Amino acid sequence: MIENLALTAHPEALGPLLPHQVRVDVRAAGVNFRDLLTILGLYPGRQGLGLEGAGVVVEVGTAVTGVAPGDRVMGLLPGGFGPTAVTDHRSLTRVPAGWSFVEAASTPVAFLTAYYALVHLAPVRPGESLLVHSAAGGVGLAATQLARHRGVEVFGTAHPRKWDVLRAEGIGEDRLASSRTVEFEDKFRRTTRGRGVDVVLNSLAGEFVDASLRLLSRGGRFVEMGKTDIREAAWVERTYPGLSYRRFVLTDAGPGLVRRMLSEVVDLFSSGALRLLPVTTWSILQAPEAFRFLSQARHIGKIVLTIPQGRSGAAASRTGSAPPCCPDAVSTEFASHRCSRCSR
Structure with a gap:
């Protein structure tokens, strides 16, 4: 449930990269209806939170082409509700010049x-x-x-x-x-x-x-x-x-087609055929409020969570009676916890 959202350790984001993977320092993450369904237990299968985002590449696998450390990127970022995420390099593209990380995070999905x-x-x-x-x-x-x-x-x-x-x-x-x-x-x-x-x-x-x-x-x-x-x-x-x-x-679509579509979408933005969407933002520290807003269908366009920079900002957001974030974790993500006593 929404009230049980909390930051938890996400060690997978810090593990060794596969040849095609990229590690991203996440600055903003888009919120999608699938995330809400996952929180409410209505989405089939066990899913993590976060589908898309924008940030800065910090590390690349041995087979990665097209992006390099230091690049500002946007795209599909599974588990992107945290400071670090890992994704296939074909799911990313460079952020167009002049775009903010919030604008970039609102676009991919x-x-x-x-x-x-x-x-x-x-x-x-x-x-x-x-x-x-x-x-x-x-x-x-x-x-x-x-x-x-x-x-x-x-x-x-x-x-x-x-x-x-x-x-x-x-x-x-x-x-x-x-x-x-x-x-x-x-x-x-x-x-x-x-x-x-x-x-x-x-x-x-x-x-x-x-x-x-x-x-x-x-x-x-x-x-x-x-x-x-x-x-x-x-x-x-x-x-x-x-x-x-x-x-x-x-x-x-698979990563190959996603890469081609990302390129074609960015070209349409460059030509003026497409325009950025209206965006409502919250800090990830206010993620429950953002999801309540989404659940009420009050938004227009996209909802985006901004990610505070630095480990202390993430650790400070652990809340409620959900299992707490590990204080020694370097990377965290938002997760939804269910009460073991009432099965909510």
Whole structure:
């Protein structure tokens, strides 16, 4: 549970590097919904916290190319909620000139997820239409920017208080709907004069999935990035003839494709086709507050945790009745602990 978050020793971050690995002094780490599900015990398997971040390379393996000690880098950083993390060098790229570590940490998962979904899994083409659920979140805003760059008509759902953000992204009133009801199905069917949309990028569950499947046009593609309501592809394609259903997680892409996508995303930023996302920041010492904010779906864009520099800052954050951080640990990470007495 969120109240049981604490810093714990993370000795793996200090072990010998494999030939393809890089050790990073982490300065900022992006927060993702998967982290929240992990804390709440709702994500399958045993997962660590932290998926992405930015920092400075301090050591590289013998087979590493493209980055060197001293480079400012960003990318996929498993276990990045701490001062040191180790990752595959192909999951990193240099931070563009002029970007802060917070801006860099807010970018990888959102834009890589959108790029993987809309360029590789369900390639969107000029003139097609795309429905993005939770369009004011990190992946949602990244997907909206990418789709509009590719000449795609974007429909979006979000809480009504966030609609101004989507209007600013160029989504018209007839293509905006609430993410709290399934009224989007009828509204968008009217907007498209009964045709529906070509692609759905989904993160919702239950009746929202069914309404979205019904809204797809013949030959439509449903791309599922959610974690709580996974359907069987064969059942979907049998129940809704002519549609395709694909669930995915970003790590399915593999490090080689991640490296290429990172390069292509950075190029799009350099050309002005993509823009940095709105970011809300907390110190990692305030991680519980950040996760409570995320759980209330109040944020727009990304949440980023900043990492205080120096061992003393990390050690000072051990809290509550969770197992304490080892005072002699050189590297720590946030972890979620469950009470052995009440099984929470």
